[in-house]
Amino acid sequence: MCGIIGYTGVKGAQEIMLDALEILEYRGYDSAGIAVCGEDSCVRIRKCAGRVKDLRLLCEKDGILGTCGIGHTRWATHGGVSDANAHPHRFGKVTVTHNGIVENYRDLVQRYRLEERLQSQTDSEVAAAVLDHFYSGDPLAAIRKTVLKLKGTFALSIMFEDIPGTIFAVRNVSPIVIARAQGGSMLASDVTVLGQYSKEYFVLPEFYVAVLKAGGVELYDMAGETAEPEWLTVNWDVDRSGKGGYPFYMEKEIMEQPQVIRETVLPRIQGGIPDLSGDGIPDSLLADCTRICVVACGTAMHAGLVGKALMQSLVRIHMDVELASEFMYTDVIVDEETLVIAISQSGETIDTLEAVKHAKKNGAKTLAIVNVRGASVARASDYVIYTNAGPEIAVASTKAYTTQLAVLYLLTGRMAYVRGSFGEEEAKAFARELMRVPEVMQKVLDRREEIHYIARSILNAQDVFMMGRGLDHAILLEGSLKLKEISYIHSEAYASGELKHGTIALITEDTPVVAVVTQDKVKSKEFSNIKEVQSRGAGVILFIKETFGLEKDAVWDSVFMLPAMEDGFMVMPASAALQLLAYYVSLDKGLDVDKPRNLAKVVTVE
Numbered sequence: 001m002c003g004i005i006g007y008t009g010v011k012g013a014q015e016i017m018l019d020a021l022e023i024l025e026y027r028g029y030d031s032a033g034i035a036v037c038g039e040d041s042c043v044r045i046r047k048c049a050g051r052v053k054d055l056r057l058l059c060e061k062d063g064i065l066g067t068c069g070i071g072h073t074r075w076a077t078h079g080g081v082s083d084a085n086a087h088p089h090r091f092g093k094v095t096v097t098h099n100g101i102v103e104n105y106r107d108l109v110q111r112y113r114l115e116e117r118l119q120s121q122t123d124s125e126v127a128a129a130v131l132d133h134f135y136s137g138d139p140l141a142a143i144r145k146t147v148l149k150l151k152g153t154f155a156l157s158i159m160f161e162d163i164p165g166t167i168f169a170v171r172n173v174s175p176i177v178i179a180r181a182q183g184g185s186m187l188a189s190d191v192t193v194l195g196q197y198s199k200e201y202f203v204l205p206e207f208y209v210a211v212l213k214a215g216g217v218e219l220y221d222m223a224g225e226t227a228e229p230e231w232l233t234v235n236w237d238v239d240r241s242g243k244g245g246y247p248f249y250m251e252k253e254i255m256e257q258p259q260v261i262r263e264t265v266l267p268r269i270q271g272g273i274p275d276l277s278g279d280g281i282p283d284s285l286l287a288d289c290t291r292i293c294v295v296a297c298g299t300a301m302h303a304g305l306v307g308k309a310l311m312q313s314l315v316r317i318h319m320d321v322e323l324a325s326e327f328m329y330t331d332v333i334v335d336e337e338t339l340v341i342a343i344s345q346s347g348e349t350i351d352t353l354e355a356v357k358h359a360k361k362n363g364a365k366t367l368a369i370v371n372v373r374g375a376s377v378a379r380a381s382d383y384v385i386y387t388n389a390g391p392e393i394a395v396a397s398t399k400a401y402t403t404q405l406a407v408l409y410l411l412t413g414r415m416a417y418v419r420g421s422f423g424e425e426e427a428k429a430f431a432r433e434l435m436r437v438p439e440v441m442q443k444v445l446d447r448r449e450e451i452h453y454i455a456r457s458i459l460n461a462q463d464v465f466m467m468g469r470g471l472d473h474a475i476l477l478e479g480s481l482k483l484k485e486i487s488y489i490h491s492e493a494y495a496s497g498e499l500k501h502g503t504i505a506l507i508t509e510d511t512p513v514v515a516v517v518t519q520d521k522v523k524s525k526e527f528s529n530i531k532e533v534q535s536r537g538a539g540v541i542l543f544i545k546e547t548f549g550l551e552k553d554a555v556w557d558s559v560f561m562l563p564a565m566e567d568g569f570m571v572m573p574a575s576a577a578l579q580l581l582a583y584y585v586s587l588d589k590g591l592d593v594d595k596p597r598n599l600a601k602v603v604t605v606e
């Protein structure tokens with residue numbers, strides 16, 4: 001989850017790293033630090049609890065001149081948020097930054113008698129100490145011996161005091177990407193930051209050691225043999241990673257959705273029919289499976305729930321959606337006939353990655369829906385479909401979610417076609433409606449000030465309930481997560497019919513309810529359920545498909561008319577509306593919308 005940067009070259013390392021850390025802050029923002037090898041070959045560290053802007057102030061007062069350095073922005077796991085626990089950590093001749101968790105750090109502390117010698121409470125400093133223990137002039141040997149001792153996940157960037165100008169990197173699971181840039185070599189925890197500097201990069205393979213020098217990068221396997229990196233091209237427009245004039249990335253990313261959905265969908269419609277052959281997905285993969293199982297976390301899992309509703313109704317195939325974090329521990333049944341779909345924006349969520357590996361071990365075919373090219377989940381899966389969302393910087397996912405949905409629509413359409421649930425005309429009609437999504441979603445975005453006005457009515461609420469049935473419930477689970485994570489208002493999304501089985505006890509005049517009504521087949525039942533909460537005093541904010549119309553005698557706190565699509569596609573305009581609702585509540589509460597407390601964009605710990 002932490003952000004890692006490293007640079008060695010001809011330019012000042014401090015400035016390059018501070019700029020990069022600002023971009024990387026979305027991976028964690030508890031504390032930040034840099035270590036720079038100075039002109040006198042001494043490694044000096046500046047670090048502090050707080051944001052990168054605090055580190056920048058520290059460096060402005062007391063900077064370090066030098067052209068080689070490593071930097072870090074932290075999401076605390078072991079040890080609280082403090083200056084001492086901030087990275088980099090130095091032990092003896094070794095300075096490291098670390099992303100991941102060293103699970104056996106307690107054993108290592110005992111084994112190498114480190115108890116009295118550590119300055120921090122972190123597992124990362126223990127890794128530095130073990131490296132130092134094994135270091136006697138041969139860095140590759142020390143790294144090799146150390147990684148054999150470490151249990152858990154790690155991405156380590158390492159400087160040895162007596163090897164100035166050189167950075168070493170090694171990893172297990174947690175990612176490191178490497179590029180030639182800025183008159184030297186760079187490494188980072190993700191491509192979003194390196195993409196600013198270079199069009200080409202490679203993903204450090206697990207248990208290989210990269211040696212970065214000003215003149216280039218060398219790669220070694222654990223036996224010390226040289227290896228060739230597999231270079232990849234940055235697949236997104238770097239210009240898209242600025243805020244583009246919006247106050248927060250989240251607003252910009254919400255507004256980008258019509259464009260990125262278009263870019264995700266259009267290349268995958270051939271002859272008017274959804275077609276995934278360009279992604280290397282054989283029709284047999286979709287035709288031959290007897291079951292589908294989605295593994296994902298958070299927002300990506302919510303995308304899976306929408307996919308399930310679509311697949312079951314249009315393809316009539318059994319589909320489960322499993323929390324990736326539970327997948328390995330709940331004896332889920334997957335076999336050779338199961339298609340496991342892993343959904344992940346970052347492609348680095350460790351639970352999702354482990355679930356994919358587990359599914360493969362059980363013989364399942366695996367298909368990843370991922371945004372970041374070359375990410376671990378994509379590489380671990382048999383097949384991959386990339387969403388073309390471009391870099392998503394705000395911690396709360398928006399455009400990644402709706403492009404995941406777009407891919408799930410494409411998969412549903414293709415699957416229905418190859419399995420015979422759709423004839424050619426039905427497949428074409430489905431694709432036509434999917435291609436309308438960008439223009440319909442744009443209509444919601446153009447009316448965002450209406451939603452801003454509605455948001456003011458829940459600004460001071462302690463709890464907000466959300467209710468809907470079927471697809472409306474799936475949409476609201478995501479809408480509720482968005483509201484919770486960026487506004488800190490407690491919220492729950494309920495299947496409307498379920499509320500009266502207990503939770504309705506919590507409904508009072510102080511609990512506003514958000515209701516979404518977009519599905520004709522359950523609309524009258526949804527209205528009855530809404531009346532149940534209104535009778536208990538709750539004010540209701542209604543998002544309704546515009547063609548449904550409103551009952552004459554009904555009273556609403558607010559109503560937003562959603563532009564109409566076929567019911568199965570109403571998820572798209574409704575999602576945009578709920579994203580805006582959460583965004584404006586957070587904005588008007590004066591919160592840091594892009595970096596909500598306790599969260600990080602990439603979750604690489606289990």
Ligand code: F6R
Pocket residue numbers: 297298299300301343344345346347348349352395396397398481482485601602603
């Ligand atoms: C919420 C959010 C998270 C992620 C989850 C999975 O806005 O973004 O719930 O969806 O952490 O992340 P990825 O998609 O990177 O696997």
